[in-house]
Amino acid sequence: MKGTAQLMDIRGCYVAIVTPFNKDGSINESALRDHIEFLIGKGVSGVVPCGTTGESATLSWDEHNLVVDIAIDQAKGRVQVIAGAGSNNTAESIAAAQHAQQKGADAILCITPYYNKPNQEGLFQHFRAVALKVDVPIVVYNVPGRTGVNLIPQTLERLCEFDNIIAVKEASGDVTQVSEIHRLCGDRISILSGDDSLTLPILSIGGKGVISVVANIIPQKMCNMISSFFENDLETARKIHEEILPLSQAMFIETNPIPVKTAVNLMGMRGGPLRLPLVEMSENNKNQLISVLRKYNLYTGNL
Numbered sequence: 001m002k003g004t005a006q007l008m009d010i011r012g013c014y015v016a017i018v019t020p021f022n023k024d025g026s027i028n029e030s031a032l033r034d035h036i037e038f039l040i041g042k043g044v045s046g047v048v049p050c051g052t053t054g055e056s057a058t059l060s061w062d063e064h065n066l067v068v069d070i071a072i073d074q075a076k077g078r079v080q081v082i083a084g085a086g087s088n089n090t091a092e093s094i095a096a097a098q099h100a101q102q103k104g105a106d107a108i109l110c111i112t113p114y115y116n117k118p119n120q121e122g123l124f125q126h127f128r129a130v131a132l133k134v135d136v137p138i139v140v141y142n143v144p145g146r147t148g149v150n151l152i153p154q155t156l157e158r159l160c161e162f163d164n165i166i167a168v169k170e171a172s173g174d175v176t177q178v179s180e181i182h183r184l185c186g187d188r189i190s191i192l193s194g195d196d197s198l199t200l201p202i203l204s205i206g207g208k209g210v211i212s213v214v215a216n217i218i219p220q221k222m223c224n225m226i227s228s229f230f231e232n233d234l235e236t237a238r239k240i241h242e243e244i245l246p247l248s249q250a251m252f253i254e255t256n257p258i259p260v261k262t263a264v265n266l267m268g269m270r271g272g273p274l275r276l277p278l279v280e281m282s283e284n285n286k287n288q289l290i291s292v293l294r295k296y297n298l299y300t301g302n303l
Contacts, residue, residue, distance in 0.1 A: 008080070008106060008107060008137045008166060010107075010139070010166060010167045010190040010192065010208055010209065011045065011190070011208045011209050011230075012044070012045030012046075012208075012209045012223065012226055012227075013043075013044050013045055013209060013210055013212055013215055013219065013222045013223045013226055014044065014045055014046040014047065014048050014080070014082060014192065014209060014210065014211045014212065014215075015039050015044050015046070015047050015048060015211075015212055015215045015216055015219060016048045016051040016052065016053035016054065016211050016212060016213055016216075017032075017035060017036065017039070017047050017048060017049055017051075017053065017054055017071070017216060018035065018053055018054060018055075018216055018257055018260060018261050018264055018271050019032065019049070019050070019054040019055050019056075019059070019067055020032050020035060020270050020271050020272045021272040021273055021274075021275065022272060023272070023273065025273070025275060027063055027066060027067060028270060028272055029070055030270075031269075031270035031271070031272065032067065032070055032071075032074075033070060033074045034269070034270065035216075035264075035269060035270075035271075036070075036071060036074045036075065037074065038219075038269070039079075039215070039216075039219050040075065040078055040079050042219035042220040042223065043219070043220060043223045044079060044215065044219050044223060045079060045080060045209065045223075046075075046079045046080030046081060046082055046106070047071055047075065047079060047080075047081055047082075048081075048082045048083075048084065048109055048211050049067045049068050049070075049071040049081070049083060049084060050064050050067050050068055050083060050084030050085075051084045051086075051109055051141075051211070052143070052146060052256060052257070053213050053216070053256060053257040053260060054067065054084065054257070055257060055274070055275055055278070056084050056086070058275040058276070058278075061092070061095075061096070064084070064096065065096070065099050065103075068081075068083040068084070068099070068100055068103060068105065069103055071083070072103050072104050072105055080106040080107065081104075081105050081106050081107075082105070082106060082107045082108065082109050082139055082211070083096075083100035083103075083105040083107070083108050083109065084096075084108070084109050084111075085097040085099075085100050085108040085109065085110055085130075086109065086110050086111030086141060087111075087113070088113040088114045088115050088116050089113075090113070090126050090129050090130070093110060093113075093126070093130055094129065094130055094133045094134070096108075097110065097130055097133065097134045097136060097138075098133065098134055100136060101134050101135065101136035105136060106136075106137070107136060107137040107138065107139055107166070107167075108134070108136055108137070108138055108139065109139045109141050109169065109211070110127065110130055110138055110139065110140055110141060111141040111143065111146075111147065112126075112140075112141065112142055112143070112144075112147050112149050112151050113126055113147070113149070114146060114147035114148065114149075115147075115148065117148050117149050118149060120151075120152060120154075120155045123149065123151055123155055124155050124158055124159065127140060127159050127162075127165065128159070128162065131159075131162040131164055131165055132162075134164070135164060136164065137164050137165075137166045137167075138162075138164055138165045138166065138167075139166065139167040139168065139169055139192065139211075140156065140159065140165060140167070140168045140169070141168070141169045141171070141194070142156075142168060142169065142170055142171060142172055142194070143169075143171040143172070143194060144171075144172055145171070145172075145173070146171075150172060150177075151168075152177075153177060153180040153181045153183075153184050153185075154184065156168060156181055156184070156185060156189065157181075157184040157185055159189075160185050160188040160189055165189065166189065166190060167189055167190040167191070167192055167208075168181065168189055168190075168191055168192065169192045169193075169194045169211045170191055170192065170193065170194050170202070171193075171194025171195055172194075173195055173198065175198065175201055175202065175205065178191060178202050178205060178206075178207070179205045179206070182205060182206035182207075190208040190209075191206055191207045191208060192207065192208060192209050192210055192211050193207055193209070193210040193211070193212075194210075194211055196210065196212050196213055196214045196215075196222075196244075196248035196251065197245060197248045197249060199212070199222070199225070199226070199241070200225065200229065200237060200238065200241040203226065203229045203237075204229075209226055210222065210226065213248075213251050213252075213256055213257070213260050214244065214247055214248045214251050214260070216260050216263075216264060217247075217260065217263050217264060217267060217298060218244060218247060218296070218298075221240055221243070221244050222244070224236075224240055225237050225240035225241055225244070228240065246292055246295070247292055247293075247296060250263075250288070250289055250292040250293075251263070253285050253288060253289065254281055254282070254285055255278065257274075257278075258274060258278055258279075258280075258281055259281065259285075259289055261274060262280070262281050262286060262289060263289060263293060263298070266289070266290060266293055266298070266299055266300065267293070267298050267299070267300055268300040
């Protein structure tokens, strides 16, 4: 457990990938492979299948495992694969993590249990249970706006005792909380931004990268911003941050992943339909998204 965790360097742009579907709602394997190949070609550090952006909540566990398997196979070690393995059922999360480990994922992404609303001790015990059952490195995912619970920095500090808990995807939107995590945990845990718009600010207070939504459509820009920051070219990093900010914000004019999947389709890539209960964007919001995509020369006239 200790050796596996220490060998993995978490840094750069990781993409929370969309899950392409066929018209009948089944997984479009060829489109998924093409999308991963597109991202690899643009220099991303890794891909994250079966996260929120991948509509994981609507995937059966067989489908979930299939998407993870495809991602690992397509990546072929060229980029890291951080496989979604989250559930509000600890036993299910362990089973998903064990599958990902067996298939060769570089790490897993494990969200705080949603709907149950566990207290801080419950959150600690959930991640402890997962950490003790697998050797694969674990990225803890804190997104209180989705789950209804906030993993506080003090609880994350307690989780640092497990060598395979190596990073946190922080999507609380609270930069002060992110700073407190770094103050308490230091280099024992890598901080990844879970909010595209806050990636540069989070890098400035100790973050190592991002698990990005907008990088599904502009991977190279996000990679360049992060690399510029770590090369101490802060002026370039800030310019890119400001350049892509309207696009990052546009990805959340409706519930994620509705806008980004719509954008993928509008760009001529094969994202396919959404699964219920998510539905197509309203006409007004889609027109707003098209307007933003036009400014970046990303709109191909599809849809």
